[in-house]
Amino acid sequence: MAQHSSSPENSIGGKDSRPVKTPLNFTLERESSGSKARAATFQTCHGEVRTPIFMPVGTQATVKGQTVDSLKTTGARLILANAYHLLLRPGPEVFKKCRGIHRFMNWDGPVLTDSGGFQIFSLPRSREMNEEGARFQSYVDGKAYLLSPESSIEMQKATGSDIMMVLDQCIDSTAPYAQAEAAMNLTHRWAERSLRARGDSPQALFGIVQGACHHDLRKKSAAFLRELPFDGLAIGGLAVGETHRERYELTELVTEQLPKHRPRYLMGVGTPIDILESVHHGVDMFDCIIPSQLAQRGVAFTSQGKLQLRRSVFKFLEDPVDAQCDCQTCGQYSRAYIHHLVKSDEFLGWHLLGVHNMTFYHRLMREMRQSILRDDFVSYYEKKRLELVRNDEDNPSRSPKNSKTSRPARLGNYEIHTSARGFSSIRQISSGEVMHSVSPPGDEANKLYVEQSFLAARLLKREAPADELVIWDVGLGAASNAMAAIHCFERCHVEKGENALRPLRLVSFERDLDPLTLAAKNPACFPHLRHAAPGQILEYGQWKHATSLLQWELLKGDFRGFIESATIPDLIFYDPFSSKTDSALWTTEIFARIFKRCLPKSAELYTYSASTAVRVALLTAGFFVAQGVGTGPKSDTTIAFTTAKGAGDHPLAPRLLGKGWLTRWRRSGAKFPTTISNEERPRFEKLIETHHQFLSES
Ligand SMILES: [Zn+2]
Numbered sequence: 292m293a294q295h296s297s298s299p300e301n302s303i304g305g306k307d308s309r310p311v312k313t314p315l316n317f318t319l320e321r322e323s324s325g326s327k328a329r330a331a332t333f334q335t336c337h338g339e340v341r342t343p344i345f346m347p348v349g350t351q352a353t354v355k356g357q358t359v360d361s362l363k364t365t366g367a368r369l370i371l372a373n374a375y376h377l378l379l380r381p382g383p384e385v386f387k388k389c390r391g392i393h394r395f396m397n398w399d400g401p402v403l404t405d406s407g408g409f410q411i412f413s414l415p416r417s418r419e420m421n422e423e424g425a426r427f428q429s430y431v432d433g434k435a436y437l438l439s440p441e442s443s444i445e446m447q448k449a450t451g452s453d454i455m456m457v458l459d460q461c462i463d464s465t466a467p468y469a470q471a472e473a474a475m476n477l478t479h480r481w482a483e484r485s486l487r488a489r490g491d492s493p494q495a496l497f498g499i500v501q502g503a504c505h506h507d508l509r510k511k512s513a514a515f516l517r518e519l520p521f522d523g524l525a526i527g528g529l530a531v532g533e534t535h536r537e538r539y540e541l542t543e544l545v546t547e548q549l550p551k552h553r554p555r556y557l558m559g560v561g562t563p564i565d566i567l568e569s570v571h572h573g574v575d576m577f578d579c580i581i582p583s584q585l586a587q588r589g590v591a592f593t594s595q596g597k598l599q600l601r602r603s604v605f606k607f608l609e610d611p612v613d614a615q616c617d618c619q620t621c622g623q624y625s626r627a628y629i630h631h632l633v634k635s636d637e638f639l640g641w642h643l644l645g646v647h648n649m650t651f652y653h654r655l656m657r658e659m660r661q662s663i664l665r666d667d668f669v670s671y672y673e674k675k676r677l678e679l680v681r682n683d684e685d686n687p688s689r690s691p692k693n694s695k696t697s698r699p700a701r702l703g704n705y706e707i708h709t710s711a712r713g714f715s716s717i718r719q720i721s722s723g724e725v726m727h728s729v730s731p732p733g734d735e736a737n738k739l740y741v742e743q744s745f746l747a748a749r750l751l752k753r754e755a756p757a758d759e760l761v762i763w764d765v766g767l768g769a770a771s772n773a774m775a776a777i778h779c780f781e782r783c784h785v786e787k788g789e790n791a792l793r794p795l796r797l798v799s800f801e802r803d804l805d806p807l808t809l810a811a812k813n814p815a816c817f818p819h820l821r822h823a824a825p826g827q828i829l830e831y832g833q834w835k836h837a838t839s840l841l842q843w844e845l846l847k848g849d850f851r852g853f854i855e856s857a858t859i860p861d862l863i864f865y866d867p868f869s870s871k872t873d874s875a876l877w878t879t880e881i882f883a884r885i886f887k888r889c890l891p892k893s894a895e896l897y898t899y900s901a902s903t904a905v906r907v908a909l910l911t912a913g914f915f916v917a918q919g920v921g922t923g924p925k926s927d928t929t930i931a932f933t934t935a936k937g938a939g940d941h942p943l944a945p946r947l948l949g950k951g952w953l954t955r956w957r958r959s960g961a962k963f964p965t966t967i968s969n970e971e972r973p974r975f976e977k978l979i980e981t982h983h984q985f986l987s988e989s
Pocket of ligand 1: 612613616620621622646647650
């Protein structure tokens, strides 16, 4: 193992640039003046790599929508695949038979394989993590697997990748100190086991710095790992919850601790501006699904900023996507044609925009490298930074508030309301009530409905091919909840592929389409609506995902008229505009009809309301009622289950309302919904007092 000795190259900071050989033959060519940016080259078993470099993501041994030839025309050199996904399918035997991933996918350039730490982290429902590794159930065939540092290295060896990654314990970057420290220590022990498992393999191996957002943990982790004979070091656990500023700070803090003569890889990052900033802070390698994922959504990165090719302004435009781009797409096709392909959900649109976006990324990397070698990176950075930020829709330099005229846009009884925090919602003029008043509509929808119901895990848990998941979206409103579910489906599709997904039927109920119509007319205020689906729902009452696995339909009219005829749901997102304006939808009678409709299945109802009246109505209708997660200033929401087993099996282990709640309820001045008459009260009282939920609690 003498060739892996790292002691001479551990000089950090300073200007020591002695060329030191590592297994990758890493050569630091130039460090920028006035910036931490650096240009380097290293050698892999499949040729030279020049940094800074962007690696297209080929999770399943394919960069989505691209052939190896089209990939090469974009300027791709080093691509990323994922050992976790490849372990589950096609499995190590296939790679052994085909003599490695290069021959298998016909890619003769270098490949980096990720270990699967991040994927295990995103499967909270079906994994169990301990010292040994992570036990989980395959989403492909339900088989139980142990992913350990050793089994991950073994799989990566089977693929014959050029660079392997250690298995790490990735946690939320906002995790508290003790949890972050424990995960970091475990990652360190796993790092040592990975090095032993690597043995004398010629494949390079990178360690991963963890420590969430805690500065001293990040320093500790970097200090620990740089003493080990890794060929490069990665910064993991970022881009999972922290702010941009925190990310840049942590990146700089870690790169200052890392040895100068080994490559540095920032995992899962990011947008063009994120990459520019991170190169400025001393990072060499990046990977991200954004160029391909946004291509699928009809978005192109251009010298004029991000363009949404779906917009009708492009319908007749015969110029290329970006006149300054030299990619094959821009050389051969017009904006009008791409617009047409995107609108028609044609696969070629995704492919062509993918070619264009990846060319944009690789050109950005090449320009940065050239400017570092010329030692004028700082001026390039200053110029490019303004250009990328000015046009980045995810980081708007103007708040939607300032970009609007002073008079809010209106339609019928609704207007656009802009909160003090700068996000927009719909307000009903007559009642003054605002939909999603306390946090951006998309955030609340995600937390309360998509994350809390573990929608992603349910979509991937394919038990039977025909087993369709049905969601009722009661109260379409401005489609925040429906679009949150659709975005969740699309993320799963991009990450895991079509075959891993269960069919999803999303049924929205709404009487009044004015809120959605108004929001859709003002897409600048409602980013979640920049998608083909809402327009189709408004126009045709239905929309289908390109895979046909997701169907969204609108039942327009009074929800009460559809309860007995709509497809029986598994999940109900119960969000009629408000209990004030739609009080008829919050009664025992309605909940009892929903309960009865769901009975053949075990269904779950999620709602933002935690009011006693609503919980009483749910309990007296037969539901088992539990406390849901808080969102923003609302500390409490409600989940209702048709069966006690449903509550028991839920991954959040939600707390059913117990004796304490019952005691408070008995003393409450508002024991019953106002819709219940005095004569009916004793009967309802008995229903609550004898509910199984309270009887079973010891
Ligand atoms: Zn182009």
